[in-house]
Amino acid sequence: MALFSRRKKSADDAVAPAAEAEDSSAGSDAVNADQGTTEAEQPVEAPSIGISVQAFRGVGAEAGPEVALPTTDAQPDAPGPSSAPSAPTAQPAAAAAPQERRLPLASPLPPEQTETVAGMKDNVLLREALTEIEAGASNDQLLGVMRQALQGHLYIRVNGDARAQISEGKPLSVAVVRDNDDRQFMLAFSSARAVRDSVQLEADPAATSAVAQPVTSVLQQVVSGDFAGLIVDNASAPHRVVFPTDLLQKTLDQADAEMTVKSILAAPREQDSALKVGEALAVKRMWVAVNEGDGSGQAGIAEAQTTDGRRFLQLFSHPLEVIALGRGDRPLPFEPEQLAKVLSSHSDMAGVIVDSAGPSIVLERDALTPVLALAVALGE
Structure with missing residues (x-):
């Protein structure tokens, strides 16, 4: 049974005619801070959050x-x-x-930059760290993924044409999911392919685009919004993670904004x-x-x-x-x-x-x- 539901569309929710990923350069620095949200139907189990700021020791x-x-x-x-x-x-x-x-480590040299969708660079460090995550991952392992998420950018999923929404000065219609407790989670992705996989989970996917944003910008959107947390690569279970908002706040408090x-x-x-x-x-x-x-x-x-x-x-x-x-x-x-x-x-x-x-x-x-x-x- 699907635990996430999609908000019914209205005339104001008109979207582009095809589901595709927009160029990652589409307004990544021009996103309106008061973004709108659209719920995305995801046939996955409700997120289970076992990590807390106490894990920072x-x-x-x-x-x-x-x-x-x-x-x-x-x-x-x-x-x-x-x-x-x-x-x-x-x-x-x-x-x-x-x-x-116990944590995903990395080579001393940065990985080769790849594009699983042409023209859209992956966050390779995060993508590779996620491959080491399995069901029942420990707090330490999740924190190991968190550190690699801080390298570079994340993709956010936008319902409709992100480029058009930005050019028209509209808030981006960012895809979110809710669990059975009505908690709202923002979605983020390590690559454009992960966005595409998320869309393909849906029985009736709407037109979707993706925007690359600096990771600190994404985390700040979660912290400042009405979100219980952030789900990264939600269609990639068991290689996905859920970070609660208080952990993201703690991470930002200790991070260099740039x-x-x-x-x-x-x-x-x-x-x-x-x-x-x-x-x-x-x-x-x-x-x-x-x-x-x-x-x-x-x-x-x-x-x-x-x-x-x-x-x-x-x-x-x-x-x-x-x-x-x-x-x-x-x-x-x-x-x-x-x-x-x-x-x-x-x-x-x-x-x-x-x-x-x-x-x-x-x-x-x-x-x-x-x-x-x-x-x-x-x-x-």
Whole structure:
């Protein structure tokens, strides 16, 4: 039995004559904030939400203990190349019991960009993370998908011609679903194909288009609207997820609205990618992983090390990136001034590695010139 019903159409609901996906460039930046909604019939079970903000395990503290870089007596292995540390080995701030990796991780390099529908780029990182989700997924696994959803864009489904609605100045008729408790959920998709699959679930699909929007814009629409949450790739069960609104709010509270660093890391590597990240680190708040594992009260910041013994501070663009490693570390906000102080006071620190759960990037000190200049300005 279908648990979602479609609102009856009126004369005001006239739509284009064919069900198709519009070009992803169709007004993605011009969407009216007070979008209308249209319910879409979906023969799927009501969403079950078992994830809560408690799964963040203390994420978001604006203040924390004094932390120090750990020292290591480990002897380096065979020397590696001095110019390109390709795979630093993570060194937790304090010893901890090994934990099984349960989250969708990613390659250090961004995936090849693909289009499952011509002209509409997929959010490949999110699409691939969803393939690892099965029925009964844990909170940690769902948070792992959430972090990849933050890379790039999401598609929203619009009933009718999105391009025409935007050009006419109308609110977009965004497709939503309701469960038996009359809770309303917004739909989002990792690719245009996922939109098409959603439409094809319906016995009598109306003309449908898709609009690509920055992920933060989509999450803000859910948080500010009358929604219980967001369903991603609703036609792809069991490879779909449901995120409650309070979790989305928590995610946004800790995110860079522009997703500057994440956008660079998710894009194909360019000759100046490292320099762009270095510039961002001089102005954007990042996060570090802190572990108080030995109970002594001395907290340390996690770092990474190459086989030739060079040390790299681990930085993260969002608290979820720390959780994704599954080490039990606590995310701690780290301002540009703090990074500048660490680099200036630890001349043996070779650089930083950003988002080691992937996609990631290694920056040596020459790419961190803007941060080091900040240290000079601060008199460090």
